[in-house]
Amino acid sequence: MSDKSRRNPPLVADKRYGAAKAVQPAASSKPKSKAPAKPGAPKAKTAGRRTAKPRSRSSGGGIGGFFGGLIGWILRLIWRITWRIAAVVAIMLGLAVTYVYSTLPDASALLDGRARGSVTLQDYEGKTFAWRGDQFGGVVTADSVSPYLKNAIIATEDKRFYHHLGVSPRGVASAVRINLSEGRGPLSGHGGSTITQQTAKLLCLGVEYVPNEWKNQAEYEADCRRGSLWRKGKEAVYALAMEAKYTKDEILGIYLNRAYMGGGAYGAEAAAKRFFNKPAAELSPAEGAMVAGLLTAPTSLAPTNNLERSQNRAAVVIGLMRDQGYITEAQAQDAIAHPAQLSEAAEARAGGYFADWVMSSGPEFFTRNTTEDVIIRTTLDPRLQKAAEDAMRFIFTEKVKEGSKAQAAIVVMSADGAVRAMVGGRDTKVTGAFNRATQALRQTGSSFKPFVYATALDLGRSPLDTVLDEPFCMNIPGSGQWCPDNYTRQHYGRVTLAQALRDSLNVPVVKVSESVGRENVRKVAEGFGIQSDLALGPALALGASESTLIEMTGAYAGILNGGSSVKPYGLIDLRLLDDKEPLMGTEGGIGERVIRTEAAQELIWMMEKVVSEGTGRRAQIPGWQVAGKTGTTQAARDAWFIGFTADYVAGVWMGYDDNTPLSGVTGSGLPAEIFHETMVRVHEGLTPKPLPMMAPTGASDMLDPSAQENNPVGSGVERFLQNLLGGGGQGSNNAVTQPQR
Known part of the structure; x- marks a missing residue:
């Protein structure tokens, strides 16, 4: 093909449509200079489709353009789906919120x-x-x-x-x-x-x-x-x-x-x-x-x-x-x-042991499982509670060796059984802990002896009646010979009942118990509120039975109040919140008479001698008359002191939770000291009152047993035992009982 043919293009459509295009002058070989566009003037439209600006093939063509378009399509699809889903979720959320809104009660409800x-x-x-x-x-x-x-x-x-x-x-x-x-x-x-x-x-x-x-x-x-x-x-x-x-x-x-x-x-x-x-x-x-x-x-x-x-x-x-x-x-x-x-x-950790005891002793539907708001007024005296706690801390800080795991418990009550303070263990700031004052059943030892003498006095005996303290054995069916012994392993001949209790002699109390009858002793102890099973054999008199501290303290309260039974209590009344009238009142207090008032007053006189002259000297309170009794069980596994003034009764127990024997501790030692520390604080600021006791006729001769050798009541005890033992009070030392005090 020649150059001429390349330079002369063929005829195109504008040739066919004649005149309008034909009158236009031919293009000059020299292009006209273009006039500059006025700022802001719109661009003239280019006639015909061929004159439109062509697309850039660099952005839309080839593999890159294909993938770019695909990605854009995917993004547009995702957007369309997303906003539709979001709209549906928003509608559903709005409906859910509206529904919940309609179910909500007033804020006050x-x-x-x-x-x-x-x-x-x-x-x-x-x-x-x-x-x-x-x-x-x-x-x-x-x-x-x-x-x-x-x-x-x-x-x-x-x-x-x-x-x-x-x-x-x-x-x-x-x-x-x-x-x-x-x-x-x-x-x-x-x-x-x-x-x-x-x-x-x-x-x-x-x-x-x-x-x-x-x-x-x-x-x-x-x-x-x-x-x-x-x-x-x-x-x-x-x-x-x-x-x-x-x-x-x-x-x-x-x-x-x-x-x-x-x-x-x-x-x-x-x-x-x-x-x-x-x-x-x-x-x-x-x-x-x-x-x-x-x-x-x-x-x-x-x-x-x-x-x-x-x-x-x-x-x-x-x-x-x-x-x-x-x-x-x-x-x-x-x-x-x-x-x-x-x-x-x-x-105070929400009332500690005392609150736990009141809650456990009240009706379950108003205490442990109540659906109501309940108000319980109790017998607690915060001043006395602090006194007991302070006494406990003092003794264990000052008198007990560091690292000892020995435990102790204290109960303080009025003569009518109203519990004023309670400490159930060394750690006083606890809630829900094991309460040794109310839950621990322990042998009572010599602290049981007052109930033997209470029985004798109620049957007409006198504190000045005598009994012979000498080696003594009994034949127990099925067990053989049983030989109690005194704590000192010595014997003191003829002694009065008051002397026997004062010095916590074991042989005399067993003889008295046998003479008045174990069943009578058991009946008196139960009458005073000891509910635990009592021993059936002669060791009953030596405190072989188990009891709780609160039972024993309540029994002593019965002696103080003149011989009537006592049920320890902590609840005065119970009412619902906003109610003025109580739903229930006290379920404890003084009950039926157990022994004669005169017998109780004579027994108090005997127990005062225990503190003023006998084994309980460490329990003395300056300016106050105090009566009480020590108690130590076999192998010193338990040590007790329970006593009272004219105003309050306090009981103390000491021992190990696992029954390990105490080392160098008897009831006349640390328990009596805990009692002393407690009661000194309890009586601070109070005016001393005399005990309601009555000395027997001839009390001035108490320390002269020879004056009572011909006492018909005392000799009656011996005659009873002679008959019981078949003519002899002595025997071999088979099955010797551990001395109690």
Whole structure:
């Protein structure tokens, strides 16, 4: 093909359409210069499709263009699907929130969510000293509590509480990040929950506790606390509905009333009263910080469990309050320098052994398993309780070697059986512990001997009657020969009954018991309130039977009150909260007469000699007449001292829980000293009163047994024993009984 043919293109369509195009001048070989476009002037449209600007093949052509278009198509598809799904989810979420919103009751109906009731225990003057069950102190609002408490909770639990809609994505994301960094699952550990979500959880998302639908309340509460993804979603829906239904302060009010804060306290008011004995409106910065700090772990952080740990947590909360501007630097420093302290009642660990005893002795449906809020007024005297606790600590600090595991118990009561103080072990600040004053059955030893002499006196014997103290054995059917011996392993010839009790001689008391009849002795002891099984053999007189300290102390109270039975009691009356009339009253006190008043008064005279002249000298109280009796069992496994003044009866037991023998301890030693320390404190500030005792005729001759050698009653005891033993009072030392004192 020639160059000419390349330079002359063929005819095109404009040739065919003639005139319009034909009149146009031919293109010049020199192009005209283009006039510059005016700024802002629209560009002229180019005629014809061929003159349109061609597409750039660099962006849409080839493999790159294909994949770019594919990716763009996928992204557009994802967007179309995503916004449609989001719209559906939003509609469903809105419907769910609307439904939950419609089921929510008025905020006031959600303030008390306990399944159990509470028991408030008051002392004899009506002052609260202990709590049991699920305690609810009363309704509070976000405005009625101390601002320090309110701000401490917000600073600790949800600092953006007043700025979110119930759910905090930022908080959730932060919690997930922390959980993963600590090696846990995304939903395990930190929850990132807002106060609204926590309140929703406290409400169990609207599911109420129905006893017959759950194995127990613990299972119900565990289900409420589940942290699955589905549960978290439901929780968020419930929180959004609450935000729509209630104001922020109403939500915070529900939280302040329902949150568990340790020590059996539900809600801020109960916690404030439980730990600080004041209303929630009066909490200081340090106290408000301590209560707020409990919310993360109310059981382990409760100040009644570990005050130091609770104070350390409160210091962290104070720092958050300062950093967020709720308190000044000076207030923060003061709160840290002066941390919150427990009230006296709270420090006593909710009444300790005494409260536990009252709860166990009352009707179960009003104490351990009550569904009502119950008020129990008790016989406790806080001053006497402190006296007993201080005495216990003093003796074990000053008189017992370090590392000893020996235990002790103390009971103080009035002559009518009203228990005024109780210590069930060395550790006085406990709740729910084994109570050695009421639960430990131990051999009574010589502390049982007064009931033998009470029987003899009631049958007409005199404290000045005599009995021969000499080697003595008895034949016991099925057991062979039994030979009691005195603690000193010596014998003192003819002694009066008063001397025998004063010096805790074993042979004379066995002879007296046999002469008056074991059944009569058993009947008198049971009449005075010893309910435990009593020994059937002659060792009954030496305290071979077991009893509890509270039974024995109550029996001695019967001697003090003139010979009538006593049932120890701690409950004065029981009523429901807000009721004025009690549902029940005292179930203890003085009962039927056991021995004659004269016999009881003579026995008190004999027991006074035990303290003033005999084995119980360490129990003396300056300025007061004291009567009592020591007791030590076989191998010194138990040591007792029980005694009384005109005002109070006190019993002390000492021993090991595993029955290990005591080393160098008898009833006349440490138990008598514990009694002394207790009663000195008990009687502080009181005017001394004489004991209601009666000396027998001829008491001045008590220390001259020869004056009684021809006493017909005393010789009658010997004649009875001569007949019983077949003419002889002596025998071999087979099966010698361990001496008692």
